[in-house]
Amino acid sequence: MTKSKVYFTDFRARGDENLMEKLVRLCKAAGMETIDFKEQFTAIKMHFGEPGNLAFLRPNYAKAIVDYVARLGGKPFLTDCNTLYPGARRNALDHLSAAYENGFSPFSAGCHVIIADGIKGMDHQDVQINGEVVRVARIGRAIMDADVFISLTHFKGHEATGFGGTLKNIGMGSGSHEGKKEMHAAEKPAVDRDACVGCETCLTACAHDAIAMSEGKAFIDTGKCTGCGRCITTCPYGVIQPMDKRSAEIIVKKIAEYTWAVVKDRPCFHISLIMDVSPFCDCYANNDAPIVPDVGMLASFDPVALDQACAELVNQQTPNPNSMLGEVKEHHGDHFHALFAETEWQTGLAHGEKIGLGTRAYELITMR
Ligand code: SF4
Numbered sequence: 441m442t443k444s445k446v447y448f449t450d451f452r453a454r455g456d457e458n459l460m461e462k463l464v465r466l467c468k469a470a471g472m473e474t475i476d477f478k479e480q481f482t483a484i485k486m487h488f489g490e491p492g493n494l495a496f497l498r499p500n501y502a503k504a505i506v507d508y509v510a511r512l513g514g515k516p517f518l519t520d521c522n523t524l525y526p527g528a529r530r531n532a533l534d535h536l537s538a539a540y541e542n543g544f545s546p547f548s549a550g551c552h553v554i555i556a557d558g559i560k561g562m563d564h565q566d567v568q569i570n571g572e573v574v575r576v577a578r579i580g581r582a583i584m585d586a587d588v589f590i591s592l593t594h595f596k597g598h599e600a601t602g603f604g605g606t607l608k609n610i611g612m613g614s615g616s617h618e619g620k621k622e623m624h625a626a627e628k629p630a631v632d633r634d635a636c637v638g639c640e641t642c643l644t645a646c647a648h649d650a651i652a653m654s655e656g657k658a659f660i661d662t663g664k665c666t667g668c669g670r671c672i673t674t675c676p677y678g679v680i681q682p683m684d685k686r687s688a689e690i691i692v693k694k695i696a697e698y699t700w701a702v703v704k705d706r707p708c709f710h711i712s713l714i715m716d717v718s719p720f721c722d723c724y725a726n727n728d729a730p731i732v733p734d735v736g737m738l739a740s741f742d743p744v745a746l747d748q749a750c751a752e753l754v755n756q757q758t759p760n761p762n763s764m765l766g767e768v769k770e771h772h773g774d775h776f777h778a779l780f781a782e783t784e785w786q787t788g789l790a791h792g793e794k795i796g797l798g799t800r801a802y803e804l805i806t807m808r
């Protein structure tokens with residue numbers, strides 16, 4: 441099998457070069473300039489961070505890529521889609537305010553910020569996939585309108601998928617409300633009412649009014665539930681769990697197929713930064729301590745190889761002692777499973793390989 445090239449550099453700043461310049465040098469070495477950007481609308485897909493979270497990528501890195509694309513003749517814009525969660529990014533107006541608050545404005549990022557699926561998350565383009573788990577992917581329209589697609593990913597842990605990497609950023613992140621509902625559908629949970637202590641913490645987690653109390657215990661109305669999964673991680677007693685035992689497998693496969701829907705048929709390039717590796721997604725309004733030290737910046741044309749390389753680099757790190765991972769006694773060489781035993785990140789990458797999204801075999805090319 442032909443190996444995909446993944447370019448890597450660490451966060452050392454030797455000499456006069458700063459980290460934004462180093463990131464651009466990495467992208468250049470990885471061949472980003474072979475894409476014809478002239479007059480091409482270029483979507484740079486990222487996560488602007490939930491206000492209160494401080495682990496998201498600094499906007500300075502986005503600006504470095506924006507300026508680079510503009511120098512190559514492109515018309516870049518930063519983009520993301522709305523969320524299903526309660527919080528500051530559920531509609532485009534709040535989402536833009538959150539992006540600006542976290543530093544992603546035209547003045548600081550050097551380009552416009554466009555919420556790709558419209559004001560209420562309803563503006564999507566149907567992309568025919570006919571995959572194993574997705575027939576039609578519903579992708580934010582502005583992302584599909586772009587001529588060139590670039591992912592700029594903050595690599596960190598994730599409670600539903602093991603880690604949040606490039607496939608998660610692209611696949612889940614580019615889904616409209618309907619798309620995200622479809623990806624999360626297998627996660628529809630139920631409450632173990634015998635174990636529920638009636639603390640009511642889960643009530644605030646649900647944006648869809650699907651959780652109520654009866655006889656002092658929580659229950660979930662599956663008709664209202666979108667399967668967003670937020671209550672699963674919110675219950676302090678761990679008594680809310682997905683009903684479908686295959687949910688962890690299904691969600692990563694759906695994410696891989698949504699990623700395929702986004703990247704097929706146009707030039708794409710992928711960048712991932714392993715820094716501030718919080719255990720949970722940047723969708724939370726807080727961030728726990730990084731589980732491992734910062735590792736470096738990576739770039740590739742292959743999103744599967746990129747995620748595989750990032751995962752292996754993180755798994756090579758010694759856990760930070762004062763972190764959630766540092767508290768875990770049994771590691772077995774996989775930090776993501778050590779944190780989230782039920783997740784199936786390998787299944788997602790294997791499925792990505794099976795559908796032709798990329799390959800897990802890679803050659804890591806290290807750049808000083
Ligand atoms: S009940 Fe849980 S999974 Fe369902 S929509 Fe509410 S928070 Fe999301």
Ligand code: SF4
Binds near residue numbers: 642676
């Ligand atoms: S947060 Fe958990 S324990 Fe508390 S009411 Fe909800 S399901 Fe029950």
